[in-house]
Amino acid sequence: MKKIIIAIDGFSSCGKSTMAKDLAKEIGYIYIDSGAMYRAVTLYCIEHQLFDEKGQVKEEELKARMNDIHISFRLNPETQRPMTYLNGMNVEDRIRTMEVSSHVSPVAALGFVREALVRLQQEMGKEKGIVMDGRDIGTAVFPQAELKIFVTASPEIRAQRRYDELKAKGQEASFDDILYNVKERDRIDQTREISPLRQAEDAILLDNSHLTIQEQKEWLKTQFLKATHA
Numbered sequence: 001m002k003k004i005i006i007a008i009d010g011f012s013s014c015g016k017s018t019m020a021k022d023l024a025k026e027i028g029y030i031y032i033d034s035g036a037m038y039r040a041v042t043l044y045c046i047e048h049q050l051f052d053e054k055g056q057v058k059e060e061e062l063k064a065r066m067n068d069i070h071i072s073f074r075l076n077p078e079t080q081r082p083m084t085y086l087n088g089m090n091v092e093d094r095i096r097t098m099e100v101s102s103h104v105s106p107v108a109a110l111g112f113v114r115e116a117l118v119r120l121q122q123e124m125g126k127e128k129g130i131v132m133d134g135r136d137i138g139t140a141v142f143p144q145a146e147l148k149i150f151v152t153a154s155p156e157i158r159a160q161r162r163y164d165e166l167k168a169k170g171q172e173a174s175f176d177d178i179l180y181n182v183k184e185r186d187r188i189d190q191t192r193e194i195s196p197l198r199q200a201e202d203a204i205l206l207d208n209s210h211l212t213i214q215e216q217k218e219w220l221k222t223q224f225l226k227a228t229h230a
């Protein structure tokens, strides 16, 4: 069967990567979490003191160091899940902290950061057979994608899911902080100048507020089958 590109965009924490990962595994496609790449750049900024005392990113310094930032993915041999590597180090857990979540959207709004990461994402998808999730995959990275999905759910439901996830991992979490972060990231992502978060005209909308993980997985598989048998 001819391989296609599947772009899954949408709001923060609505289940994009859960759906994308499951589908990719089932159909034997590569899965790329583009948000992990923006998170890795943000972690680099935190670890190299590239935020000033007001929490603003030191743009010129980051720009000068972009060539020193190397991001890649490797499969965890036990779980078969992709892990994010930054300059050869596994940073999968460190990029998921609230500290990174609360700094990532301003970093992702910088044109030179987007240029570098979009180039890398397009390179990863040039052979097709890829499921990529993010904010601008269907609009900017792969506008030619054969299947585009745009996922949404209410902010409260999304925050609750993230809260439950952190609690299950034994991490300290405040529902209010998570809700604030989810809404604030959505605001910055939707209002930035370059490639703002929006639904592509040809994307299929999914509100999964009241769907289980299994139901949304089946829904996505149906969309894939429709797109590949059309």
Ligand SMILES: Nc1ncnc2c1ncn2[C@@H]1O[C@H](COP(=O)(O)OP(=O)(O)OP(=O)(O)O)[C@@H](O)[C@H]1O
Residues within 6 Å of the ligand: 011, 012, 013, 014, 015, 016, 017, 018, 019, 035, 133, 161, 162, 165, 208, 211, 212, 213, 216
């Ligand atoms: N339909 C669902 N019902 C309940 N929980 C869900 C559902 N879909 C995903 N989840 C859970 O919600 C949390 C967020 O999901 P996920 O990480 O896939 O979202 P995301 O959109 O990729 O987030 P981000 O934008 O932050 O990368 C996870 O704990 C996941 O297990």
Ligand SMILES: Nc1ccn([C@@H]2O[C@H](COP(=O)(O)O)[C@@H](O)[C@H]2O)c(=O)n1
Residues within 6 Å of the ligand: 012, 013, 034, 035, 036, 038, 039, 104, 105, 106, 108, 109, 133, 134, 135, 136, 137, 185, 186, 189
């Ligand atoms: N294609 C993308 C993907 C992500 N971002 C930015 O990164 C943040 C973190 O992404 P998650 O998917 O891990 O939540 C997100 O809030 C965006 O600011 C992006 O700009 N483009």
